[in-house]
Amino acid sequence: xxxxxxxxxxxxxxxxxxxxxxxxxxxxxxxxxxxxxxxxxxxxxxxxxxxxxxxxxxxxxxxxxxxxxxxxxxxxxxxxxxxxxxxxxxxxxxxxxxxxxxxxxxxxxxxxxxxxxxxxxxxxxxxxxxxxxxxxxxxxxxxxxxxxxxxxxxxxxxxxxxxxxxxxxxxxxxxxxxxxxxxxxxxxxxxxxxxxxxxxxxxxxxxxxxxxxxxxxxxxxxxxxxxxxxxxxxxxxxxxxxxxxxxxxxxx
Numbered sequence: 001x002x003x004x005x006x007x008x009x010x011x012x013x014x015x016x017x018x019x020x021x022x023x024x025x026x027x028x029x030x031x032x033x034x035x036x037x038x039x040x041x042x043x044x045x046x047x048x049x050x051x052x053x054x055x056x057x058x059x060x061x062x063x064x065x066x067x068x069x070x071x072x073x074x075x076x077x078x079x080x081x082x083x084x085x086x087x088x089x090x091x092x093x094x095x096x097x098x099x100x101x102x103x104x105x106x107x108x109x110x111x112x113x114x115x116x117x118x119x120x121x122x123x124x125x126x127x128x129x130x131x132x133x134x135x136x137x138x139x140x141x142x143x144x145x146x147x148x149x150x151x152x153x154x155x156x157x158x159x160x161x162x163x164x165x166x167x168x169x170x171x172x173x174x175x176x177x178x179x180x181x182x183x184x185x186x187x188x189x190x191x192x193x194x195x196x197x198x199x200x201x202x203x204x205x206x207x208x209x210x211x212x213x214x215x216x217x218x219x220x221x222x223x224x225x226x227x228x229x230x231x232x233x234x235x236x237x238x239x240x241x242x243x244x245x246x247x248x249x250x251x252x
Contacts, residue, residue: 005196006201009176011218012229013228014212017228021135023080025234030221032142033067035060035085041074043150044081047163048094055093057243062088063142063236066220070145073206079197081154081215086163086216087146088137089241096129102166109166124165124213136223136238138211143221143236146214149199159199160192172196 036044036059048056062070066088074083090098102141103122110118119128128139138144148163149157161169168174174191178185185193196215204210208218218224219235 002188006197009197012173012210012212012230015227017127020223020227023226023234025134025136025141025223025237027237027239028065028221028235030063030065030142030236032089032123032239033063033064033181035062035067035070035088035145038067038071042085042167042178043084047086047146048090048098048229050098052099057089058087060085060143060145061241062145063221065235066143068143068207069206069220072145073202073208076202076205077149081149081151081157083202084148085145085152086148087139088119089101089142089239090137090142091103091241092140095127095140096135097127101126102126106166107202122166123171125164130238133238138219138222138224140238141222141234141236141239142239143225143234144217145208147199147203147218148216149195151207157195157198158188158191159215160189162214172200172210172212175192190199219239 034044035042040074044060046056046060048060049058070083070085077083086173102125103118106118106121110121113121127139130136137232146163148156148159160175162168175185175196177191178189191245199215200210203218208220209225211217211219211224221234223234
């Protein structure tokens with residue numbers, strides 16, 4: 001039996017990318033920080049570094065405000081569970097690779113779809129690489145994180161679809177919609193339903209908003225966050241980040 005009662009996920013906002021990108025950004029200049037320094041609250045596992053994608057960092061990084069809210073979200077979980085952060089800030093190179101990878105996978109899955117339709121479908125799961133500062137991929141701002149839950153023994157909870165899977169079952173409300181349509185869920189589907197509710201509950205209670213196509217993707221301070229929370233502007237614009245301590249030196 002679930003040890004924490006959490007509400008269903010209803011009325012999740014599904015704005016278009018055009019609506020998201022219409023929101024202005026006013027950069028707060030908040031620092032980008034490591035998410036790996038508070039293991040008592042959560043664990044950070046750089047999934048794309050593990051995949052050896054060029055440009056991926058060995059740790060996950062995000063804005064300070066994101067870190068604070070992740071710690072809050074973690075505190076809302078039952079004591080035997082904790083958050084696992086799989087990704088945070090992304091470079092343009094990593095974003096470009098992931099978009100191309102998703103687009104290629106969808107082209108294989110749907111060989112009869114025209115190329116422009118495949119691009120539109122890919123944007124449901126990976127934002128297009130930034131063309132200018134007004135249309136950033138959320139991860140490039142440091143305000144977006146990909147998150148799962150695991151128990152203290154390191155076993156990830158079951159969410160019904162793998163992380164990064166480009167299909168309808170990855171939609172946050174997929175199992176909620178099945179229930180509303182009168183379907184009877186299997187025990188395994190009920191497990192996924194509850195775990196998605198739990199993740200959504202703790203993250204939104206901490207101030208994040210969810211990207212409706214991906215049960216694992218949450219944002220704070222981004223254009224999507226501003227639009228969903230009726231805030232005048234995003235507080236995080238795209239930012240460059242380097243582990244090189246000499247990268248920003250200027251002549252004295």
